[in-house]
Amino acid sequence: MDFEIPEKTRTTLEMIEEFVDKELTPLEYLFLNEPFRKVLPKIEEKRLRVKQMGLWAPGHAEKYGGMGLDLLDLALVSEALGGCPFGHFVFGCHAPDAGNIEVLHQHGTKAQKKKWLGPLVTGEIRSCFSMTEPEMPGSNPLMMETQAIKDGDDYVITGQKWYTTAADGAAVAVVMAVTNPEAPAHQRASMILVPTDTRGFERVRNIQVMGEAGEGFFSHSEILYQSCRVPQANRLGPEGHGFVIAQERLGPGRIHHCMRWLGICNRALDLMCSRAKARAMGDGVTLADKEIIQAWIAECAAEIRAARMLTLHTAWLIERHGWKAARQDISMIKFLVAGTLQKVIDRALQVHGGLGMTDDTVLAFFYRHERAARIYDGPDEVHKLSLARRILAEKS
Amino acid sequence: MDFEIPEKTRTTLEMIEEFVDKELTPLEYLFLNEPFRKVLPKIEEKRLRVKQMGLWAPGHAEKYGGMGLDLLDLALVSEALGGCPFGHFVFGCHAPDAGNIEVLHQHGTKAQKKKWLGPLVTGEIRSCFSMTEPEMPGSNPLMMETQAIKDGDDYVITGQKWYTTAADGAAVAVVMAVTNPEAPAHQRASMILVPTDTRGFERVRNIQVMGEAGEGFFSHSEILYQSCRVPQANRLGPEGHGFVIAQERLGPGRIHHCMRWLGICNRALDLMCSRAKARAMGDGVTLADKEIIQAWIAECAAEIRAARMLTLHTAWLIERHGWKAARQDISMIKFLVAGTLQKVIDRALQVHGGLGMTDDTVLAFFYRHERAARIYDGPDEVHKLSLARRILAEKS
């Protein structure tokens, strides 16, 4: 066993951390207190700088303009970027584009790749992933209602989706729709590329989430597919393979989320410490001298570090032994890191008192929006049950 | 011991509950998704109806147009109203006016009462309470920096306050300022009435809290007092009695907050149950059949009920034996009920999944704004330490 991080990776991480600290953090106040379009031009400048520095698209193949990092290195990059709400976006490794690019890369036809892959990797266009449905529990593939019915060489897609992240301004959607209603549960749906200017693709609204409808990249839309017609050539991978492809995507996707959450944890712990040290309590004492606060700092630090080691181990397991060998671990990190995240943010906020409630710091943003970490990609409870059933099956 | 709620009170509570359910809940979606001014006219209509029904200002003296309920009955009313974010406002028993009215009633001069008391009780005007300072821990009176210096018959007030709730649109502020810097710690400050159109009273901004700056009654302002001059006749109570008056106010004020929070808890538990029963999970099963959800419901119900009995007992203790006898209990309910509140909201949100993150239900509003319950009126930690010190002193 060797836990040493290679020197090359360490150098990359240091460059990224410095960039986040010096270039991105100063933009946060604007990001938090104004509509996204106000800060976007400044963010675009930073993206240019990142490209010039050769740090763009760390996880994507070099031939498309990325850095081609492996999963473990990419995990560490994700952590380094996570503390800034637009860190991943600035470095071109943001969801949902990153996952869509991965799927295109693995399953796209030559024509699909030619059309979409380049512009997505360079950030010229954006995409979205349209899977979740409002009336259905996301965890049960049997309950998907959106259908893609063949008609000549086309699919005609009908259904309602929501929580389609970043649909506002996206050029193309990857839609999950039932193409084979009679097939076994997990072989019913396919992924289909739908340009967002297709007739019948209607973005109904940006859903108001925690008081904010958001805009552009930072939004979640409700989409109506009304007899939305696209060529069958837009299908990604074989018919009925939608869930299989989605599942492949889940392992690495979870690593990225978890490492991003750990980046948020690190940031929140830093803020907690600085605030505690800065806050005078009278008699020459600061909040950092209070033992309750100290106990919180210690507990947060230990839980973050343990969750981090587990996540890195899981990344290594996927890389070395494949995602099936890592299945239990992937479930574990989902709820363990999400739980740690919520606890750390909550305590950092509490240490800030009234200030923590305001948008003068980034904590209130994390507090409200990262509450979703325990919900998206399968709620904690679903992961716990499926993990337990695997463990129980093994112990027989 | 007799825990029976008198029939008269029960009748009042039923009327209130029905009104909230039928008249106020339907306005929530508008309240949650539009600026406050959009829903305000409809809310004003409801206030009129409440007055007509004789349910206005339940806690204020009958001679000023209130119902004159005692603390225990008022506590139950507060619970009945708490589940709707504007319940108290519609019934004329909302903070900070309720507390300011109480202080004016107890400590106001004839002239002060004549000018302010009537219009405040009827809701014709609004007031605010300007105590917290951005750079200072609210829990330490020694660290207040705002000063009121005597000049002729006037006070000249200089300082910076924030979290002055509902200052936007208020006619008058009750300002806590140091009048006697040389006095012992708790006798340095006085409360002074400052009309908001006084020169030197500058409302700098509505602070953006959890993504929302809010407006009107639903806002928290930062205020600059720049040589703001008011007659000394505007002082409430004797010089240097600011903290004493504030403390008197705390006991009943905490009962109202806690019962309001319990009202939110009841609402969240109701929403949790209905959602669980409505959410199909396939195979004829709903979320309500899942044992993890059932365990949450049971735990929430038990904690709510225990916290409620403790709060009602505390109200009775204040009423019967005075607030000093209830001091330990007042600290207890502050953190106990706030903790229960956060837990219940969190679980109700989780049961709603993605929907819980949106403003399609009231839960996301409670989730983000009631996070402050563990902070305002003294953070939990301050109450725990002062409670423990009292207990330890007693046990010697």
Add this chain to the structure above:
Amino acid sequence: MDFEIPEKTRTTLEMIEEFVDKELTPLEYLFLNEPFRKVLPKIEEKRLRVKQMGLWAPGHAEKYGGMGLDLLDLALVSEALGGCPFGHFVFGCHAPDAGNIEVLHQHGTKAQKKKWLGPLVTGEIRSCFSMTEPEMPGSNPLMMETQAIKDGDDYVITGQKWYTTAADGAAVAVVMAVTNPEAPAHQRASMILVPTDTRGFERVRNIQVMGEAGEGFFSHSEILYQSCRVPQANRLGPEGHGFVIAQERLGPGRIHHCMRWLGICNRALDLMCSRAKARAMGDGVTLADKEIIQAWIAECAAEIRAARMLTLHTAWLIERHGWKAARQDISMIKFLVAGTLQKVIDRALQVHGGLGMTDDTVLAFFYRHERAARIYDGPDEVHKLSLARRILAEKS
């Protein structure tokens, strides 16, 4: 609503508390460090004193020599006695005799009463309650295997029971056995009085619980019923009513347990405070000056008090409106108070450090033996699920 405890009750409680403090606590070290028979003679002396003081058997009818207190007063007595492991035993209101006496009183025939009731109330003899079976989940009446088969005028009982508390030295057992295997689930079993000297009643062993097999009153036995023959006249109540009677017994029984647990909580909190004040940490500081310890004390005090108010309210509800009206509350207190108990004991032990692990204080005894509070009379989880189902049914 009136939470005042009547003066007469207060006087009784003060007498009891003083007696426990002065007469019983000094015997604890012996009780904890020697076999029970060593301390028993001293305990018997104290029982005599209690009888002389007129405080014997507080919950039993005056005509049998008890005090005839109502449920609410008895609850307060149970709390006052709970802090001493043999408090209830010394005052003649200990399980399982108290419950058996209650059942005999309600359902016993004249002959049964004549034979058993008097000696049980006076403490001349002891009884046990033989219901739980080793291989069966106690929560499912369908799974009871012990049978009582009619043969002439007798029942012949065959089966295995365990956790038959205080069987060692008992004169009579109340045995739950299936008499009507074809009846609906809850009408299959009957309660039958079995003198322990009956042939076929075999006490196999005192089960070693947490390292101690115990002896006499402080033990839990495994019993084998091998064709154990008793007259049918020994049946308590109508045939097949075993579970109905058991359930009636549960409500008040739970109040006693919960109030006893709260007594333990009070004791543990007292010990926590005294230890904290006594333990020098250098520099003139004691453990009581440490903020983490203070936070624990505050949290424990608040949770104890809330749990106590809920339990007292439940006692009142049973007394005033009957146990069916109190059904939800009875489930709530079971797991809420048991949870508080475990938390308070755990923290009190931690404050004692290494000393807390030893039998030099009573905490280690409570720590290991009261772990069972979350298990007996239905594990917490069973209560949570049944409570939730009731709540969900109501909310439709």
Add this chain to the structure above:
Amino acid sequence: MDFEIPEKTRTTLEMIEEFVDKELTPLEYLFLNEPFRKVLPKIEEKRLRVKQMGLWAPGHAEKYGGMGLDLLDLALVSEALGGCPFGHFVFGCHAPDAGNIEVLHQHGTKAQKKKWLGPLVTGEIRSCFSMTEPEMPGSNPLMMETQAIKDGDDYVITGQKWYTTAADGAAVAVVMAVTNPEAPAHQRASMILVPTDTRGFERVRNIQVMGEAGEGFFSHSEILYQSCRVPQANRLGPEGHGFVIAQERLGPGRIHHCMRWLGICNRALDLMCSRAKARAMGDGVTLADKEIIQAWIAECAAEIRAARMLTLHTAWLIERHGWKAARQDISMIKFLVAGTLQKVIDRALQVHGGLGMTDDTVLAFFYRHERAARIYDGPDEVHKLSLARRILAEKS
């Protein structure tokens, strides 16, 4: 980074696991239900077998008859042995001998080594470590009262120690005593070898811990040093270096404890799963089908795995970068793993219901005795505060 466990280590671990499973687990019932002397002869047989298999003393130098494993491999061995209460004892790597051997190895004179090292490593004799004092907080070296005063060529030791583990039957004690009362706090004490047959070494009692005084290796004694005279040549290391040596010992010692606790966690999780699968709940359903139990299993598995990765990382850090680099991590694992341990044991016990309270399984033993994990080697709270202070200092 490479998390692969080398094949050679894996083979060793498999051998150990099989031995524990087949040879040691069957002895547990006897160990749990009888005095230690009853099972000791059988255990001695197993020790012989272990020596024959070449698995004896895995952490000690090969030249003294050990396996010479490095810290990381030894950590994994400790985990494999931890699930059996006498696993370490059977393999000759049990505390306190292991630590004493390490100290002798590092700091012993030739003569000391010659006399003690061989017999200790082979297990011919046993030793104890006498540091903790009853009236003093172990965490404060300034408060040690035992003194060793020079007299001629001797030290005369006077003082009272307790929690001297395994003193009953030990041949020699390593005593921590103040030799330099005027020196700075951490340079006052020295470690001194005291043969237990020295006049003035009085073993007062085996302390009754959680109901059991224990005997032999499984006991904790109170020791009185009454003018106990030993040659100064018995001092270990330079004068005043007692705390420095103790601290060196702490890092690896903590790894062993934590990995042993993780071994207990694994065992408890296994028992939890088997019991859940075996326990019929009626209707063809077992406890393993209950979602609450499943959630517990998942949560336990995830926490165990995260705590394990953190501990292994810490072992690697000590091995590669030295214990000072690992200081924060050493504090973290102490309280994090101890917390996980208590939670996992508690839930495993709960899943066993009444059976979990008995000594028919090993859980009740772990429940009561491993409660000390949060206390010994510095209570959790002390570690949290010192960790937080280090973190805060770094963040300046």
